[in-house]
Amino acid sequence: MTAHRSALQARPDPTVLDALRAVVGARGWIDDPGEIAPYLDEQRGRFRGTCAAVVKPATTQEVAAVVRICAEAGLAVVPQGGNTGLVGGGVPDGGVVVSLTRMRRIRAVDPLNRTITVEAGVVLSELQDAARDAGALFPLSLGAEGSCRIGGNLSTNAGGVTVVRYGNARDMVLGLEVVLADGRIWDGLSALRKNNTGYDLKHLFIGAEGTLGIITAAVLKLYPQPRxxxxxxxxxxxxxxxxxxxxxxxxxxxxxxxxxxxxxxxxxxxxxxxxxxxxxxxxxxxxxxxxxxxxxxxxxxxxxxxxxxxxxxxxxxxxxxxxxxxxxxxxxxxxxxxxxxxxEAQKAEGGSIKNDVSVPLSQVPAFIDRASAAVDAAIPGIRVVAFGHFGDGNIHFNLSQPVGADRAAFLAEWDRIDRIVADVAAGLGGSFSAEHGVGRLKRADMRRYKSAVELDLMRAVKRALDPANVMNPGKVVPFD
Ligand SMILES: Cc1cc2nc3c(=O)[nH]c(=O)nc-3n(C[C@H](O)[C@H](O)[C@H](O)COP(=O)(O)OP(=O)(O)OC[C@H]3O[C@@H](n4cnc5c(N)ncnc54)[C@H](O)[C@@H]3O)c2cc1C
Missing domain, CATH: 3.30.70.2190 (Alpha-Beta Plaits)
Structure with a gap:
């Protein structure tokens, strides 16, 4: 295996930052450390990042100009939506954060074609409202819907509570607009339901967690509103x-x-x-x-x-x-x-180790049995808090510390317990990450559970689309 070429700048040249600022203007520029802070943390406090600046483009052309400057300068680009991701995928390790939060236009609603075209920064709940206003349903629904953005939902191929009927975010997409790693714009905003003309490129970017390009807009399917x-x-x-x-x-x-x-x-x-x-x-x-x-x-x-x-x-x-x-x-x-x-209730019971595995539906009972026995053997008294999207075979097999245990000592066992649970899931034909993705948190699992062939294919895709390794480097695909 050869490492992915990486000539990224550790400390950006001030002239590059000036050029970026000139693209987005004062309204789209944050370099004050206090104001940058919320873009560096993730929900569960497992990672804290660093970056030179947060840029907030207002248009696809601005995103393209930003990425072009970064690509030429060898500066890492970390896309961010609502920053509600749970695997550290949006946490920067240097470079600049490109926040899509200013790109929140509903570009078009076509009731007859039953589609809506939206920009990446539209908040999921606003998108649901826009669909409702058009007499239709956009069915993606999850706990973070008041703050996550559709670009983030698509980049993580989010699941949520309606997958059993409507599928994952991937299933709701007809077309995408993407800024590629060299700054070119791919206009793939097709509103077609049938289009068998070569590789279906949109599916490369969906679920890629920002490692192949920046999704700037999407054509999404609308569904009949429940009465x-x-x-x-x-x-x-x-x-x-x-x-x-x-x-x-x-x-x-x-x-x-x-x-x-x-x-x-x-x-x-x-x-x-x-x-x-x-x-x-x-x-x-x-x-x-x-x-x-x-x-x-x-x-x-x-x-x-x-x-x-x-x-x-x-x-x-x-x-x-x-x-x-x-x-x-x-x-x-x-x-x-x-x-x-x-x-929320689990928080009050002390430290908790979270999980997001899936198994074939028929194996859910065996999974809960075997994983419960395995974690109890590892930490006697550990409390299984199993819940989730049963209809998708996706159980959040969360674990609360034993009563009276030391919280920090328990949380220090996170990786060991995670491995035990993921091994049980894998043994039943399951996945170590059903809906939250890989990000930074689960990169080691990629090496453990993916075949050499699958990893080779993923590395080949990454190299082909992002030869300079500018797009969200160090996430998802392990090269080292
Ligand atoms: C309370 C709560 C409940 C949740 N419930 C669910 C659930 O039921 N199902 C589920 O699947 N997830 C769930 N999540 C996880 C999270 O909300 C989803 O993964 C969500 O889709 C992320 O959207 P975001 O805009 O916050 O993305 P971010 O966190 O900002 O980014 C996530 C990843 O996508 C990349 N990215 C973001 N925007 C773009 C873009 N425009 N182009 C390219 N890459 C981009 C980032 O670099 C990062 O790698 C939950 C989270 C919370 C906090």
């Missing part, structure tokens, strides 16, 4: 029972199944203990819970009947222990709050 929704929280005796229920719901509800989220009893106990306004909707405790949402664009779709019938059948077969079907939007909101407040 009816039903939500139920189902109490179950085991993880196996959740898998059986998932099959039953799929068979009975088909494509109106919109979310199938899972959490364990411990998750619910943590929420009730630590989150204001959260209550256990059941009279007694259960081992596992599934949050099921059905939605349909047909106003007269009998979703409630479908849900109640399938739950009654499952109850009769002894496959579910109890269930609450939300009687109002407020009740549905309260059930979702249970699922969404798990990370």
């Amino acid at each position: 009816v929704e039903e939500t139920a929280l189902v109490a179950l005796a085991s993880v196996e029972a959740a898998l059986t229920l998932f099959g039953r719901v799929n068979d009975a509800a088909g494509d109106v199944l919109t979310a199938f989220e899972f959490f364990s009893r411990r998750c619910l106990e943590f929420c009730v203990a630590h989150v204001a306004g959260v209550a256990d909707p059941f009279a007694q405790g259960h081992q596992a819970y599934a949050l099921v949402k059905l939605s349909s664009a047909r106003p007269d779709d009998p979703l409630r009947e479908t849900l109640e019938r399938l739950l009654a059948d499952a109850f009769e077969r002894g496959e579910v222990s109890d269930a609450v079907v939300a009687a109002s939007e407020a009740q549905a909101g309260a059930l979702w709050r249970l699922r969404e407040s798990i990370p």
Whole structure:
């Protein structure tokens, strides 16, 4: 393996910084250390970066000019959206941060083609609102939607709670506009649903975490807006029972199944203990819970009947222990709050080691069993806090410190525990990173779990598109 050529400047020439500043103007320029600070940290405090400046271009042409100057000067370019990523992908290690936050125009809505064309800096919740205003749905939805940007969502191929129905961010894209590593602009803003004309280049940039180019705009699919929704929280005796229920719901509800989220009893106990306004909707405790949402664009779709019938059948077969079907939007909101407040509740229980693995759906029960036994053997008393996107085989297998343990000593075990969990997932045909990506955090895992052939292909792509290694160097693909 040859290392990727890297002649990046450690300390940028002041004339290069002047040239960058001239492109973006005073409104798009930050070099005050205090103001730069928020762009150097990541959500979980695992990395702290450095950079010479933050540039905020307002147009694609400005992004192109910035990248061209950086490429010629050998200055690293680190794209950033909302900086909500969880693997340190947007944390700079020198160079300049290119923040897309000023590029937030909705360029076009085409209701007949059912597409929306947006700039990379549009906040995900604003994009959802724009789709709603056009009488449609943009279905990508995740906890950080009030601050993450669509460019970041596409660059991480974000998942979220609706993958079971609509797929990952990748599945919602028809076209992209990208500034390449040499500063050229690729206008791939196609609004076509069928276009088999050679390599589908957009998919190289989606999920590349800014290592191949900067996404500046996208053509996204719009979907029919749901007119009816039903939500139920189902109490179950085991993880196996959740898998059986998932099959039953799929068979009975088909494509109106919109979310199938899972959490364990411990998750619910943590929420009730630590989150204001959260209550256990059941009279007694259960081992596992599934949050099921059905939605349909047909106003007269009998979703409630479908849900109640399938739950009654499952109850009769002894496959579910109890269930609450939300009687109002407020009740549905309260059930979702249970699922969404798990990370907040976990904080109150001391140190937590987070995880984002996936396995084939059929292997979720085996994964939770084996991984629980393996981490308990490593740290007796460790508390498994398993929850997540069950319908995608994506479990956030989080771990809280044993009661009374030392927080710092527990967190020092992060890498060892991570490895144990990822090994179990890999043994079941799974992935060490289902939706958060690789960034800086999981580069070593790439070497451990990817085949030599796969790594060679990735390195070849990186070298071909970014021969000078300017775009977000040191992230995703290991060269050293
Ligand atoms: C509370 C919370 C809940 C979350 N839930 C989920 C979830 O359910 N599913 C999920 O998948 N993720 C989730 N995440 C992770 C994160 O929100 C997503 O990965 C999100 O898509 C990142 O968007 P961002 O704009 O914040 O990107 P950033 O964090 O700014 O960047 C992420 C990566 O993309 C690159 N990048 C950013 N913009 C561009 C661009 N325009 N062109 C090229 N590269 C770019 C960066 O260099 C970096 O490598 C969650 C995070 C939080 C804090």
